[in-house]
Amino acid sequence: MACICPIDLQFAPEISALLQSPPSHETQEYFDNLIAERPCHGVKVKLDGELGKGVYADAEFKDGELVLKDQILVGSQHSTNKMDCFVCGSCFRFIGSIELQIGRKLYFKGLGASSSNHCPSDSSDEEDNSCAIEDANLGECSASVSKGGIALSQEFIESLMGGQLLLPYSEKFSLPSPCPCPGGCGEEFYCSKSCADIDWETCHSLLCSSEKSKPSCRRALSKFVEHANDTNDIFILAAKVIAMTSLRYKSLKEAHLKEVGSIAPRDATVNLSLLLEAWKPVSLGYKKRWWDCIALPEDVENCNEAVFRLQLKELAFESLQLLKEAIFDEECAPLFSLEIYGHIVGMFELNNLDLVVASPVEDYFLYVDDLPGSPKKAAEAVTRPILDALDDGYSICCEGTAFFPLQSCMNHSCCPNAKAFKRDNDRDGQATIIALRPIQIGEEVTISYIDEDLPYEERQKLLADYGFRCKCRKCLEEKAN
Numbered sequence: 191m192a193c194i195c196p197i198d199l200q201f202a203p204e205i206s207a208l209l210q211s212p213p214s215h216e217t218q219e220y221f222d223n224l225i226a227e228r229p230c231h232g233v234k235v236k237l238d239g240e241l242g243k244g245v246y247a248d249a250e251f252k253d254g255e256l257v258l259k260d261q262i263l264v265g266s267q268h269s270t271n272k273m274d275c276f277v278c279g280s281c282f283r284f285i286g287s288i289e290l291q292i293g294r295k296l297y298f299k300g301l302g303a304s305s306s307n308h309c310p311s312d313s314s315d316e317e318d319n320s321c322a323i324e325d326a327n328l329g330e331c332s333a334s335v336s337k338g339g340i341a342l343s344q345e346f347i348e349s350l351m352g353g354q355l356l357l358p359y360s361e362k363f364s365l366p367s368p369c370p371c372p373g374g375c376g377e378e379f380y381c382s383k384s385c386a387d388i389d390w391e392t393c394h395s396l397l398c399s400s401e402k403s404k405p406s407c408r409r410a411l412s413k414f415v416e417h418a419n420d421t422n423d424i425f426i427l428a429a430k431v432i433a434m435t436s437l438r439y440k441s442l443k444e445a446h447l448k449e450v451g452s453i454a455p456r457d458a459t460v461n462l463s464l465l466l467e468a469w470k471p472v473s474l475g476y477k478k479r480w481w482d483c484i485a486l487p488e489d490v491e492n493c494n495e496a497v498f499r500l501q502l503k504e505l506a507f508e509s510l511q512l513l514k515e516a517i518f519d520e521e522c523a524p525l526f527s528l529e530i531y532g533h534i535v536g537m538f539e540l541n542n543l544d545l546v547v548a549s550p551v552e553d554y555f556l557y558v559d560d561l562p563g564s565p566k567k568a569a570e571a572v573t574r575p576i577l578d579a580l581d582d583g584y585s586i587c588c589e590g591t592a593f594f595p596l597q598s599c600m601n602h603s604c605c606p607n608a609k610a611f612k613r614d615n616d617r618d619g620q621a622t623i624i625a626l627r628p629i630q631i632g633e634e635v636t637i638s639y640i641d642e643d644l645p646y647e648e649r650q651k652l653l654a655d656y657g658f659r660c661k662c663r664k665c666l667e668e669k670a671n
């Protein structure tokens with residue numbers, strides 16, 4: 191397939207304007223405002239570093255102290271993780287109840303779809319390992335899960351999900367009630383009305399598959415999602431970025447029209463400057479096109495590199511065509527170019543963007559395990575068969591990918607002074623950065639993108655995927671030796 195996207199040809203000047211970094215004073219202002227909005231004011235983004243941007247301490251931090259909490263600009267739970275964790279579509283907090291979380295896990299496990307699936311017939315003893323998802327025998331297992339001879343009936347699983355059956359001590363782990371998508375798609379749920387409204391206004395109003403949208407758009411959207419799930423679920427995140435930018439554009443345009451009264455409907459200069467403004471948060475994150483920046487997998491030989499990269503480009507092109515059918519907007523046409531799409535997808539590959547939220551289900555089972563003598567025995571009579579059936583699935587976290595505007599400005603060091611770390615009360619998708627040792631005012635705050643305990647050469651190899659060679663103190667010392 192020839193990947194020639196007509197939009198790339200038609201809007202070349204607009205696309206190159208979008209891909210240019212904003213002027214440094216605008217970038218500085220953007221980050222200053224962002225920090226002022228966040229609950230942590232002890233840091234500053236500086237633009238003069240050797241690596242472009244860096245985060246610096248503007249206050250002293252003690253060992254273990256919170257340096258920064260960074261909100262998600264755009265994020266998404268991995269498709270395969272959705273069966274194990276039922277979370278808010280906006281802040282990624284677990285929702286529903288312990289019973290609902292467990293019931294869903296068992297239900298999907300029974301259907302052979304969960305990421306830690308095994309078929310009951312496959313597991314005859316306690317030591318048995320779960321089979322991987324590719325081996326899952328879809329459809330052959332019923333929704334009743336058994337392990338070690340104990341069967342959990344479908345009825346049991348349904349009453350857990352339906353809320354008729356309460357587990358002992360689950361009230362100590364209460365979760366927010368699921369609030370459905372205001373558009374009525376029945377696919378997205380939230381921890382609160384405010385999260386639902388935020389997501390609707392930010393991007394979901396364009397990506398909602400409810401009956402209210404045009405049937406042709408709905409069909410295209412579901413094809414797009416299916417394609418992403420089969421190939422690379424980062425495409426879903428890229429769609430969110432495009433939806434977010436076009437919605438920001440619309441609201442900037444509305445404000446602008448109000449301000450000036452009326453303008454000629456096709457004022458291209460004004461429209462482009464509004465589009466650039468809407469795009470700004472994203473423009474500070476991307477670096478390279480996806481098919482150019484991704485590291486060559488080990489099973490691809492060097493001589494096949496060009497073919498491999500072309501295949502990625504074709505995949506992105508296919509995905510973009512489906513997205514265009516679903517949500518194309520004439521005034522934001524440059525956003526639907528392959529060039530822009532490639533850069534957005536690349537942004538999520540090149541930054542350190544794991545989204546992780548610990549599971550309250552794991553906490554629940556640990557709590558029961560910690561109970562004294564007879565209360566434990568009574569509780570375990572109910573929970574033990576469930577735990578056996580879940581196997582290691584009981585502790586699966588919410589996992590996804592997200593873009594954190596401030597965390598993504600943090601440079602790497604193999605002897606970092608801070609790290610991303612969730613404390614017990616950090617229960618949503620925000621990034622939390624904690625000091626690993628005392629940090630002085632003016633010192634750069636660094637985190638490690640990789641396992642910093644690996645040998646020198648291995649570290650450099652991994653860091654090459656991020657596009658640089660590390661020259662931190664540790665690397666300089668080890669290189670000298």
Ligand SMILES: [Zn+2]
Nearest residue numbers: 278281381385
């Ligand atoms: Zn939420």
Ligand SMILES: [Zn+2]
Nearest residue numbers: 371373375398
């Ligand atoms: Zn919806």
Ligand SMILES: [Zn+2]
Nearest residue numbers: 604660662665
């Ligand atoms: Zn280093």
